[in-house]
Every structure is written in C-alpha cells, then in structure tokens.
Amino acid sequence: MPEAPYNRSWLFRDHQDVGLAVEAVKLARVFADMKFVQAANPDSEWLRDWSRYVAYNARTRHALDGILFAYAVTPGPDGEPHGFDEARRMAGQLEAFILASPVLECQVFEHPTQGGGPGYIVALSAFASDLMATVSWALPTLYHAYQADEETPTDLRSLEEFIRRYAPARDAVRDLDQALSSYLRVWESGDARLQAPISILPTGDDGSQESEAALAEGNATHAACQTFLLAHEFSHVTHDHFNTEAIRPDLPPQSFLAELPDETRREVEADCAAFTLTMNTLLLREGDEPRVPDFPALKKTRLLSSPSRFPGKRRRQEQAQKDVRTLISNVNRATEACLSFYAVTELISAVARHRGNEAQALRFGKVSERRDAVRGYVQWVREGLEETWGVSIWNPEEARRWAYLDRYIDHLSQTLVPMLDQAPPSRAASVPATFRRGTSPS
Numbered sequence: 001m002p003e004a005p006y007n008r009s010w011l012f013r014d015h016q017d018v019g020l021a022v023e024a025v026k027l028a029r030v031f032a033d034m035k036f037v038q039a040a041n042p043d044s045e046w047l048r049d050w051s052r053y054v055a056y057n058a059r060t061r062h063a064l065d066g067i068l069f070a071y072a073v074t075p076g077p078d079g080e081p082h083g084f085d086e087a088r089r090m091a092g093q094l095e096a097f098i099l100a101s102p103v104l105e106c107q108v109f110e111h112p113t114q115g116g117g118p119g120y121i122v123a124l125s126a127f128a129s130d131l132m133a134t135v136s137w138a139l140p141t142l143y144h145a146y147q148a149d150e151e152t153p154t155d156l157r158s159l160e161e162f163i164r165r166y167a168p169a170r171d172a173v174r175d176l177d178q179a180l181s182s183y184l185r186v187w188e189s190g191d192a193r194l195q196a197p198i199s200i201l202p203t204g205d206d207g208s209q210e211s212e213a214a215l216a217e218g219n220a221t222h223a224a225c226q227t228f229l230l231a232h233e234f235s236h237v238t239h240d241h242f243n244t245e246a247i248r249p250d251l252p253p254q255s256f257l258a259e260l261p262d263e264t265r266r267e268v269e270a271d272c273a274a275f276t277l278t279m280n281t282l283l284l285r286e287g288d289e290p291r292v293p294d295f296p297a298l299k300k301t302r303l304l305s306s307p308s309r310f311p312g313k314r315r316r317q318e319q320a321q322k323d324v325r326t327l328i329s330n331v332n333r334a335t336e337a338c339l340s341f342y343a344v345t346e347l348i349s350a351v352a353r354h355r356g357n358e359a360q361a362l363r364f365g366k367v368s369e370r371r372d373a374v375r376g377y378v379q380w381v382r383e384g385l386e387e388t389w390g391v392s393i394w395n396p397e398e399a400r401r402w403a404y405l406d407r408y409i410d411h412l413s414q415t416l417v418p419m420l421d422q423a424p425p426s427r428a429a430s431v432p433a434t435f436r437r438g439t440s441p442s
Helices: 018-030 034-040 051-056 058-073 084-091 126-150 156-189 209-238 262-284 295-302 311-354 358-369 371-389 397-421
Strands: 094-099 107-110 120-125
Touching (some): 018 094, 094 209, 126 209, 126 311, 209 311, 262 358, 371 397
C-alpha cells in the first residue's frame, strides 16, 4: 500500500508525528468546499488529484516550522528561551492545513498522536489571511490618503504639490474599497460564482525587476498575516488554553491582563504571544536558512558614524546595517498583520450586523474588545526594542497611523457594507499602480 501523502516538516522532520500529519490531510479534504474550489479556479487539479493540494499546503507546514524555531529562542515567562527540546516536543504534537473554503475563522482539532499523547491540528483560514494581507498592503496608502486631510494648500504651487503627493493615494483607496467589497461578496455567497476576489497585491506578471521585487514584498506581507493567524492558535496550545480544567496562574495587579475576564484574557494572551512570535518568525526566517542576528555587533555598529577601513570589520558593519533594516521591516510587518487582524474582524462584524446576524456580529465583535489591550502591548514591545536591540522602532506617528486605520474601517462600515446588496462593479483589469509600499513604519 502506498504511503499516505502528507507535508513533511522542514526543520523538525525527525520529531514530526506522521499519523497526525496524515490526519491533517484527511481533515483538509473533509472541510474543503469543492464548489468554492471549482468556482475560484476551474482548472484546479485538486478536484482530480488531492496530492496537488498537499504540495500547495507545504507552505503552511513551512510556516509552522518557522514558528517552532522562533518559539525555541523566544523567552518564556521566566525570561529564558523556551529551548529547542520544547520546540521539538511541540513539533510532534502540532500540524496545520489551509481551509479550501471562504470560512473566516480558524479552528483547532484535538487528535491523539501515534504515541497516544495529545495532538492538535490547526485549520488555517486562507480567506482570512487574504483579507488581512489586502488591508496590510494598503496601510501606507491609507496613511498618505488621510494625511491629506491635515494639510491645506495655500497657493497654486502648494496645491500642485498637494495633488502630486496625495491624489494617487486617494484614488487608490477607492480601488481598495472595490477589492475588499469583492472579498466580502464571495464570503457572503459562499463561493466564487459572482467573480473571483480582486486582489491589490502585485503578481509580478510583467517579469521586470521592479515587478519581481514588488511580488516578493507582497508575498512577505501575505506570509506575515498567515503566520499571525497560525501563531495565535499555536499560542493557545502552548498556553494550555484548551484545557478547561487547568488552573490559571495568578497575575500581579500591575499586569494589563489582571482585570480581564478569563475568556478575554486567554485571547489577549494568544494575540500578544502571536505578535511576538510573528515578529521573531519573520526575522529568523529571513533568507534561505534560519539565522539569529548578531545583536551585540548590531548595537556596536549603531554607535559608529563611518565605515571601517579594515575589510573584515567593514563586512561586519555592513551585515549589522542589513540586520537593522531587516529588524525594522519585519517588526513593521508583524505590526501590520496584527492591526489588519482586528480591522478584518471589525469589518466582518459590521457585515454580519447589517445582515441581521447578531450572533455572528457579536462573535466577531468580541475580538475588537481586546484590540486596545493588544495595541498597548505592541506599543510597549516596540518601545522596548531600542534597549534590547539598540534600534529605535517606535515613534509618535505610530498612534496616528493606527487611528487612520480605524477611520478607514468606520468608513467601510458606514458606506461600503450597505452597498454590498448592489450589483458588483466590473472587475479591475489589473492591480492599481497607485499601491506601493511606503518606507515609513506601519
């Protein structure tokens, strides 16, 4: 009998539970919406050969391995890294698969390992990560669009400069509305028969160097959102949140979690841990092989004003400067993934409420109740990284950027959601050229 197909671990193959991995593939098929798959991609080979799906799902196992590696070097409550022994143990208890459907909520299934111990299989919502990536990619554009409201041209020259700087961003927001509307229509209908969702992420289809670079950046944005969702469920497992009989540890009164109800506290814990794990996973997964930056060298290099005349020392300086750029980029990406998670859930809550589905609106709306607590944690982490890494990540502009995102979600809830009943607009011919990643944080 041929071996059942499954996704092999990249970093923890010797510790992977094959039975759990095979079960993950079985569950993927059980929960796949074949009408959705066929409508979204009529030429899909998944309908005839499920091993094609297994190959597609390999990136999910790759993301899980990245989280496990980051978990090993991330400090626990005692300040010490969890360690690779603990990561290897978790590698034998966890698997994940992508839901081939428009379902927006991730799920975790308990299933015993081959040794009889507890095992967990995460069903990851690709639809949610796509929506998050759309919002995340657009955040710099939103910043420029709303920044225009705070500047007033005083003469013709300043008016020309105003139009040059801000008009493309304002036009792009309309394209973003259209893209998000297309996703929401597919979610409501349950399949892609109306039309496939419109993505604003670059495709790299013209083959140019600039296009390929944009494609890589878009893929990184999507990977960050997927990692955040997976890290959230991973954190539930590592915090033993599925064990309802477990005794919750007492928290000191000064902890921002102390006053939260137990259910909300578990979710806030998972969100905060997911942000940290996402940040560390993106950082360590940069490049072909996992690598921990040389933080002492990084700090030392930041104090130097000019490159060394000695080749070896200059190479170390260049590597440290590259690490600084990587740190800032990935911290911003993790932050944007976290922000987009709350933006998407608030938007879905608004759609459900407009449809009269109060139970669903309440379920998604509960996520927004923990948004401010998690944002406070994200700000605290970003402010503290300067002491840890010697790199300043936080600046006063961050809070304003986050407020612009809230303002945009309010705009969608008030104007776009009520219009979903109308006929969808014609599909855009291509990705709007106005969407470009900015260099400013978040």
